[in-house]
Every structure is written in structure tokens, then in C-alpha cells.
Amino acid sequence: MTVPFSTGSTGPWSAAGMIAAIVLASTTGEVLTAAAMKSIGDLDEIRAHSGMKGAIRAVVTCPLFFAGVGFLALAFFALLFALNHLNLSLVAPASASLTLVTNAVAGKFFLHENVDGRRWTAAVLVCVGVYLLAH
Amino acid sequence: MAHSKLTARQYSILGLVALCAPLGDTCLSRGMTQVPAISLSHPASLITAVFTPWIAAGIALLIGFFASYLTALSWADLTFVLPATAFGNVIVALLSKFWLHEPISLERWAGIVLITVGVGFVAHGPSLTERPAASPESAGGSEALHEMEEERVR
Numbered sequence: 644m645t646v647p648f649s650t651g652s653t654g655p656w657s658a659a660g661m662i663a664a665i666v667l668a669s670t671t672g673e674v675l676t677a678a679a680m681k682s683i684g685d686l687d688e689i690r691a692h693s694g695m696k697g698a699i700r701a702v703v704t705c706p707l708f709f710a711g712v713g714f715l716a717l718a719f720f721a722l723l724f725a726l727n728h729l730n731l732s733l734v735a736p737a738s739a740s741l742t743l744v745t746n747a748v749a750g751k752f753f754l755h756e757n758v759d760g761r762r763w764t765a766a767v768l769v770c771v772g773v774y775l776l777a778h
Numbered sequence: 779m780a781h782s783k784l785t786a787r788q789y790s791i792l793g794l795v796a797l798c799a800p801l802g803d804t805c806l807s808r809g810m811t812q813v814p815a816i817s818l819s820h821p822a823s824l825i826t827a828v829f830t831p832w833i834a835a836g837i838a839l840l841i842g843f844f845a846s847y848l849t850a851l852s853w854a855d856l857t858f859v860l861p862a863t864a865f866g867n868v869i870v871a872l873l874s875k876f877w878l879h880e881p882i883s884l885e886r887w888a889g890i891v892l893i894t895v896g897v898g899f900v901a902h903g904p905s906l907t908e909r910p911a912a913s914p915e916s917a918g919g920s921e922a923l924h925e926m927e928e929e930r931v932r
Contacts, residue, residue, distance in 0.1 A: 673856060680851035687787070687853065702848065719840075723806065723824055727816045731807035735800075739867070743860055750857040757907035761899050762857050768896030769864045775889030776867050 658733070661725040665718055665738040670745040672714030674753050679707035681754070740770040784905055788853065791846045795859065796866035798843035804870070805836030854905040861893075861900045868893050 683689070683701050690698040702708055725734045747766040751758040784792075809832030816823045827833055850859045868890050874880040882890075 673860075676848070677851050677856040680848055683852060685853045686849045715844075720824055723810060723827065724816065724818075726807055726810040727813070731803065735803055735807075736867075739864060743864065746860055747857050750855065754856060756855045756857050758857050759903075761903050765861050765896040765899040766857070768892045768899065769861050772889040772892030772894075772896060773864055773867055775885045775892065776871055 658725075658729055661721065661729065662734065662737050662741070664721045665725060665734070666741045666745055668714050668718035668721055669738065669742050670749055672711050672716075672718055673742075673746055674749045675707055675711030675714060677711075677750070677754055679705045679711055682707065736773045736776065740773040743770050743773075784854075788850070788905075791849050792859070792862045794846040795843060795850055796862055796864075797869055798839045798846065798866075799863055800866040800870045802836045802839035802843055805832050805839060809833035809836060855907055858900055858903075858905045861897045864893055865897045 679702075680686070683705055686698050686701070689701050693701075722734065722738070725738075743766050747758055747762065750756040809830050810827065812832065813823075813827045813830060816827070828837065847859065847863075850862070871882060871886060871890055875882045
């Protein structure tokens with residue numbers, strides 16, 4: 644019998660903890676980064692008027708951006724650590740699909756995005772799709 | 779404020795977001811399986827792992843992903859951009875089928891269909907549903923936008 648999502652020598656609780664750490668850090672980082680980019684405005688427009696330097700300056704002078712990058716870096720090292728102990732076929736789909744759902748919730752409550760039926764349906768479809776693709 | 783029409787350039791940026799992320803993850807996975815097991819008591823070995831070729835290539839691809847991702851977030855919602863990121867899994871699966879001739883099971887085809895339908899659902903809706911007014915002191919981007927306004931007035 645083949646086990647679809649083998650955690651190898653790592654226990655299921657340790658695996659869940661590693662994946663939860665990735666999801667939590669990643670969601671926080673993505674929400675902070677999205678909030679930063681929304682406060683900055685359309686980068687294409689800024690670049691068209693102020694050039695690439697103006698666009699880079701707009702991004703690097705936003706404190707929210709650095710907070711977001713800090714959490715994304717944390718998520719990255721959590722991912723590296725998890726990949727060292729678990730298979731990519733478990734870590735990538737599990738963290739990607741869970742992050743989609745947690746981001747939809749965070750987008751609604753923290754970024755005040757209009758997460759309507761269409762977007763909830765899409766989040767669930769993509770979440771199940773990512774699971775099946777890695778099965 | 780809602781924008782539903784994306785330009786060809788904006789679609790290409792979403793394409794880069796979708797492609798760079800899974801390719802970068804694959805490089806990282808290959809690199810991390812080649813280094814010895816890393817324990818929590820020696821976290822510094824994670825830093826040395828960053829300089830191995832596969833992990834460096836993965837990081838380069840992920841930097842490309844991040845630049846496109848930031849650009850996309852500046853004109854689209856997070857809940858619009860993220861499903862586009864997941865579409866990268868479909869691209870990788872199709873590449874493995876038609877380029878590497880790897881078999882794809884029925885379940886994987888079902889996954890591909892679900893992700894494609896999910897991304898299609900979001901793509902047909904508005905890309906931006908809410909943009910709170912930026913406070914003048916909140917971000918450097920506001921200064922750039924002020925400069926743009928002044929240029930227009932002149």
C-alpha cells in the first residue's frame with residue numbers, strides 16, 4: 644500500500660507544526676506586503692512617471708513592506724527547514740492550499756477586500772485542485 | 779473602485795508570478811535534499827545551504843517571482859493574485875506531461891481542471907475591489923503620486 648503523503652521519519656505532529664509555521668508566517672507576510680503595495684499605488688504608473696528609481700524608492704520607503712518581507716523571510720526559512728525533513732510533494736501542496744484559504748480570510752478581514760462567492764469558490768476549487776495535483 | 783480589464787502586460791506579469799514560484803520551489807527542493815540533515819540546534823547551517831547551486835538558482839527564480847508579485851499586488855487584490863500563483867502548478871504538470879512525457883493520473887487531471895476552473899472564476903471578476911485612500915505620510919508611493927499630480931497640473 645502506498646501512502647500518498649509520507650512524512651518520512653518525522654512524526655505527523657511535527658510535520659503539522661512545520662506546515663503551520665509556514666502557513667502562519669506566509670499569510671502574515673503576504674497580508675502586510677499586499678497592504679504596503681495598496682498604500683503605495685500602481686507601480687506601473689509610478690514607474691511610467693518617475694522611472695524605475697522612483698518605483699524602487701516608493702517600495703523601499705514603505706515600513707509595512709519591510710514588515711511583510713520579514714515575515715516572508717521567516718516563511719522561507721521555515722520552508723527550507725521543512726523541506727529538509729519532509730517531501731516536497733507534502734510540503735508544497737499542503738502549505739500552498741492552506742495559505743490560499745487563510746489568505747482569503749485575512750484578505751476579507753484585514754485588507755477589506757470584497758471576497759464574494761466567486762472568490763470563495765475559486766479559493767476552495769484551487770485548494771482541492773492543488774491537493775489532487777500532488778496526490 | 780473596481781478594475782476588471784487587465785492589459786497584456788499585466789497578464790504577462792501574472793504569468794511570471796505563476797511560472798517562477800513552482801520552478802523556484804523545485805530547485806530549492808532538489809538543493810535541500812542534497813545537503814545533510816539540518817537540526818534546530820544548528821540553524822546557521824541553513825545560511826550555508828543558501829550558497830549551494832540549486833538553492834541559489836531557486837532563490838534567483840523566487841526573486842523574479844517576488845518582483846512580479848509585488849507589481850501585481852500594486853494593481854490587484856491579494857485574493858485575485860494568489861489563485862494565479864496556484865496556476866503555476868498546472869503549468870508544471872503540463873510541462874512534465876508534454877515535455878518530459880511523465881504520466882499524469884486521473885486525479886491529477888482532476889486537480890488541473892479544478893485549478894483552471896478556479897483561476898477562470900477569479901479572472902472573470904474584478905482584479906481590484908477595494909483600495910483604501912493612502913494617507914500622505916503612510917508611504918513613499920504617495921510622494922511619487924503627488925509628484926505625478928503636480929506634473930499633470932503643470
